[in-house]
Amino acid sequence: MTAAQADLQPEFLEMPDGLRIDRPDVADGAALWRIAKNSRTLDLNSSYSYLLWCRDFADTTAVVRAESDGQPVGFVTAYLRPDRPRTLLVWQVAVDASHRGQGLAARLLDGLTARVVQQHGVTGVETTITPGNTASERLFLSYARRHGAAVDREVLFETRQFPDGPHDPEVLYRIGPLAA
Structure with a gap:
């Protein structure tokens, strides 16, 4: 366990009964797409993209599974920035409506970053x-x-840059350096 993991609040170290954090596999892509679609807040990507994500970025993605049937009930998708390989860019975080209110999004984020810090030496999150x-x-x-960690914010993409109609600006949050 790293010092950063040891410093986490106890409620973020353990999962609620019947749930566990895991790596996704291709078979999980459809469930991730459905969870994103049902969130009604995320920009929904194509179902194909979630299948690819589970294949190509499984190392930097996490799902929370119901132990009863192994199905994902939440996820966080992320990737290492090609020009900053010690920075994890978190793309989407979603939890199925039936499992909200248990702190699963925070647990997923903590679990995933603990893994990528250990495996890839990540020092920051965006x-x-x-x-x-x-x-x-x-x-x-x-x-x-x-x-x-400190948080810096700046607009990454302005409204006018989106080609598909009105879209709110996307504000980049840079979080780091993460405590070692």
Whole structure:
């Protein structure tokens, strides 16, 4: 266990009964797509992209599974930035409505970053959040506090840059350095 893991609040070290964090496999792609679709807050990617994600980025993605049937009930997708391989870019975080309110998103984020810190030496996390998405803001600001990291924000993509109609700007959150 790393020092950063040891410093986590106890409620983020253990999963609720009947749930476990795991790596995804291709068979999970359809479930991730459904969870994203049903979230009604995420930009929904094609079902094909979730299948590819589970194949090509399984090392930097995590799912929370129900032990009863092995099905994903939540996920966090992420990748290592090609130009900054010690930075994990978190793409999407979602939890099925039936499992919300248990802190699963925070547990997924903590579990995934503990894995990629150990395997890839990650020192920082990035994500984008649209203004007004208070749930995501709370998730990532509390993550930064738990990991003793600073948060810098700047607009990454302006509204006018999106070709498919009105879209809120995407604000880049840079979190780091993570406590060692």
